[in-house]
Amino acid sequence: MKGNSLLNYENRYLSKQGKVIWLSWTSFPVPERRLIYAIAKDITVKKQLEADRNALIRQMSGSIEKMRQSNYTVSHDLRSPVNNLFALIDLLDPMNPQSSESQEFLDLIRVSLCRLKVIFDRYLTGVDNEEVSAVAMESVFVPEIFKEVVFSIDTLIVSSEARISTDFSAWETVRFSRVFMYSILLNLITNAIKYRREGVGLKIEIETMWDGKGQQMVIRDNGIGFDMDAVDRAIFGFRKKFTDLPDSNGIGLYLVSSQIRALGGDIQLTSKKGEGSAFLLTF
Template identity: 40%
Template sequence: MIRAESNAIQSHLDSFNKFEKFFDLSPDLLCVAGFDGYFKRINPAVCKLLGYSAEELMSKPINEFVFYADKNNTASARNELRKRVPLFDFENRYLTKSGDIVWLLWTSFPVENDEHVYAIAKNITYKKELEEERNLHLAELTKMSNDLKELTYTTLHDLRSPVNNLLSVFELLDTSKIEDSETQEYLSILKSTSESLKQTLNEYVTILNKKNENAAPIEKLNLRESLDEVLLSINSLIQNSHTTIDVDFSQLDTVNFNKAYLKSIFLNLITNSIKYVKPNCLPTISIHSDNKSGKKQLIISDNGIGFDMEKVKDKIFKLHQKFHNHIDSSGIGLYLVYNHVVNLGGHISVESKVNEGTKFIITFKD
């Protein structure tokens, strides 16, 4: 009988020692607090985080260690615990002995019989710092977006006025009095280019307005018609650079897309191909469509100077990234192309080698 009782006592002591070991070695903050607002017991993790000894932490009311801005809500939470209401996912801040602020996430259970609260806390300071950093970045991005939107509206507005004035001049101009056919042709090109520019500006204003309504207008577009509008607007550039453009839309002649976006894609990729031609070489551009395995694609390739894809990698579509020392390089064109595609659910990839040209493969959303 005595041996049985001794074994039971030993078993109880072993269990208690295991609990003590768990309590002391736990990386989480474990503590027992009284209804009087003082710590009654704490594990070493609490002391390590806050920088106080156990004696220091238990000698003062808990609220003296709480960050001043959280004292009231912490006191309110403690009152709820006194009413036997458990506390889950409660966050507050503590001041360490060195003056640093740490964020803790608490789960606490009151025990009515001995007026104690058993609590466990996790250090979530790193998480909170990440959230704060993310919120700061979001605020900065929001400001940048608003500034860019305002700048875009201003630019579009300011550009439309001189374009309208230029078109007014053409209306007043009596071309029948011009006998030189070459001059008439140049004036015709200049007028059509101005009209195209006006249309493009108006379309971008429409897009900006639609974006404020969280939607860019989507319509069924004929690839050839959209391309021809762009080619007409840069006809002089194409002729002066002696650029050859091969077009084949036999596999896919229409796509559901935004008209201004599609024209911008054609414009930026074609002018880039002309701009970054190899020395002593005439630009050759291939523009064709594909529709295989349910993928509707637009492929635009050239014979230009290309990119070192190992160096460029994912920077190619970033804003203000320049990979060639060209006087007209702004690092905006490919950024716009990328955003036009992905904003409407599509995908764009690049294949390129130095002095072997570049191929852009645009996959439209189904």
């Protein structure tokens, strides 16, 4: 209408049969004759191919993100059991390797290595047997997972003199991912140990409960806590760090948040600097 040619203008139509058809128009005006010459090309197949391609790209992007998250999970979750092994090795007496005490520590190391292999095999089995875009949901017995976590970091718990109390009376079983549950408990417990207050005995409480939203779990500690005004919503961001500790990498809480939200749940933090933290998980 303005006297300009129009190239490759796409719009869609509904046929009498109810089928959506895409047309690509090329047109040019002849103002002196008050005419517009136009030709339309049916590009329905092309548009469908583009839609299929875009869907595939979205699927691949999601798969790549899940693979990246899986890599972070494996590398991060294996750190604590490995640190536990180093702590045991440090307790060995190099001057008397045959002593009963050294043999006891060697037995513990052997058990820890077996446990580490089980964890690693579980992740590998998950990668082999599951589609990358899906996570296996199953009935998870939380007290058992808790015992596995405590066993894998036993030396760290003892050396930090942490006191962990649990109350699973509200519920013990939840439909969730076993691997994710292990990772969540491992990260939140080791974080509580890592960020404990100097001179204050560390207390960690784990409790299950019900509310209008369904099954919930709260994990509390009396550690250094967070300044909620400062961390805002970034607390669960990737590589977001709020301390200067050399072992802080900003991945643990990101993994916890990603894992529970990936399966339709939620996580909320209540904390006050110098007074500890409480993480509320909704499944």
